[in-house]
Amino acid sequence: MEIIRAGEIMLTDPAHQRLPHEPAYGLGAAFIADRFCPLIEATIPITDCGFMHADAVYDVVSVSRGSFFRLEQHQARFARSCDAIRVRNPFGREEEAEILHKIVALAGLRDAYVWWTVTRGLPPLGRGDMIDADRFESRFYAFAAPFIFVADDEQRARGLDVIVSRERVRISPRAVDPRAKNFHWLDMQMALFEAGDRGAEWSVLPDEDGYLTEAAGANVFVVRDGTVLTPDAGCLEGITRESVFDLCAELGIPSKATRVRASELPDAQEVFLTTTAGSIMPVRSVDGELVGGRDGPGEISTALHNHYWERRWAGWDATPVRYDLAI
Ligand SMILES: Cc1ncc(COP(=O)(O)O)c(C=O)c1O
Known part of the structure; x- marks a missing residue:
């Protein structure tokens, strides 16, 4: 079975064709605190704590x-992230949804990457104010841009070359809770540079005790004895990860979240990564060794990838974009 070339379909199939939009929204649309604007004009204040201290959650x-x-x-996950870092979302759930719909609509996008955040905002200036979460004025920012795969059709078709980081561990959940999707990225970014240094293209991070946590910006899965396994701690509870559990149930493949030792990765039958901007991304090699002795994606990874896109395009948990909001 071959990987569905979802990126090519997005570019060529009329069902994905972009709708008419103002030329200024060519690169995408944004919402900055209280107004909509073209993505190219979107800016934030330099003193925003999101920028200065990575003090923000996003989705x-x-x-x-x-x-x-x-x-x-x-x-719902975003609301939990806000609660976890004690930041107040200035918008309710429906207002937030309307902003997300409208930025996609303004840009006329049928395939989009939609990002939003609440930052701690501008710091209060008085003495003692930094210890009072209520004294900060949080700020909401969002943008929608054309969807681009973080691993393109060719990479997903041949499988990614991944390393297990030797230089970095994922930050401890006691320091920064990875279940709150947050701006802390340095551990993962440095591990990505390590992948580049070692001739690979992606990185997976262990914790201090050698257990797998997650990949840089993605969850990690291994297939062992026909069962699909993913770490149960130290990682973001990815929506694509959750979708993999659902797809496995539909396809009759056993799956569960459990502790997985990083050292098991090279001996797995299959390995794959999941993230919203990449869907299900098969892994070809770990630390230079072919996974399962095979030069390419495994059967289960391919089946999950293809089922994911078939189900999505058939309307799985789909909310049609309210394009009328652009008018
Ligand atoms: C650290 C981290 N883990 C996992 C994921 C995957 O989550 P999701 O499937 O919800 O995109 C992401 C997504 O950006 C992430 O940043």
């Missing part, structure tokens, strides 16, 4: 063939 949802995927689940 990313995708749109394909004109519909959001699992929008409610993304919004």
Whole structure:
């Protein structure tokens, strides 16, 4: 079985064709605190704590063939992220959804990467104010841009070359809770540079005790004895990860979240990564060794990838974009 070339379909199939939009929204649309603008004009104040201290939570949802995927689940996770870092979302759930719909509509996108955040905002200036969460004025920012795969059709078709980081561990959940999708990225970014240094293209991070946590910006899965396994701690509870559990149930493949030792990765039958901006991304090699002795994606990874896109385009948990909001 071959990987569905979802990126090519998005570019060529009329069902994905972009709708008419103002030329200024060519690169996408944004919402900055209280107003909509072209993405190219979107800026934030330099003193925003999100920028200065990575003091922010965010979420990313995708749109394909004109519909959001699992929008409610993304919004619910975002609300939990806000609570976890004690930041107040200035908008309620419906207002937030309307902003997300409108930025996609303004840009006329049928396939979109939709990102939004609430930052701690501008710091209060008085003495002692930094210890009072209520004294900060949080700020909401969002943008929608054309969907681009973080691993393109060719990479997903041949499988990614991945390393297990030796230089970095994922930050401890006691330091920064990875279940709150947050701006802390340095551990993952440095591990990505390590992948580049070692001739690979992606990185997976262990914790201090050698257990797998997640990949840079993605969850990690291994297939062992026909069962699909993913770490149960130290990672973001990815919406694509959750979708993999659902797809496995539909396909009759056993799956569960459990502790997985990083050292098991090279001996797995299959390995794959999941993230909203990449869907299900098969892995070809770990630390230079072919996974399962095979030069290419395994059967289960391919079946899950293809089922994911077939189900999505058939309307799975889909919320049609309200394109009328652009008028
Ligand atoms: C650290 C991290 N883990 C996992 C994921 C995957 O989550 P989702 O499937 O919800 O996109 C992401 C997505 O950006 C992430 O940043």
